[in-house]
Amino acid sequence: MKLNELQVHTLSPEDLLLVLCVHAAKHVWRRLSWVRGPGT
Structure with missing residues (x-):
C-alpha cells in the first residue's frame, strides 16, 4: 500500500x-464491534 508516495506494509x-x-x-470483549472489519 502507498501512503504519500511511500510504500508501507x-x-x-x-x-x-x-x-x-x-x-x-x-x-x-466490552465491544464486540472491535473485531468487525471496516468493510462490514
Whole structure:
C-alpha cells in the first residue's frame, strides 16, 4: 500500500483479525464491534 508516495506494509486480513481478537480479549470483549472489519 502507498501512503504519500511511500510504500508501507500492512497486515493481511487474517493477521489483522488475530490482532483485533487479542486486543478485544484484553478489554474483556466490552465491544464486540472491535473485531468487525471496516468493510462490514
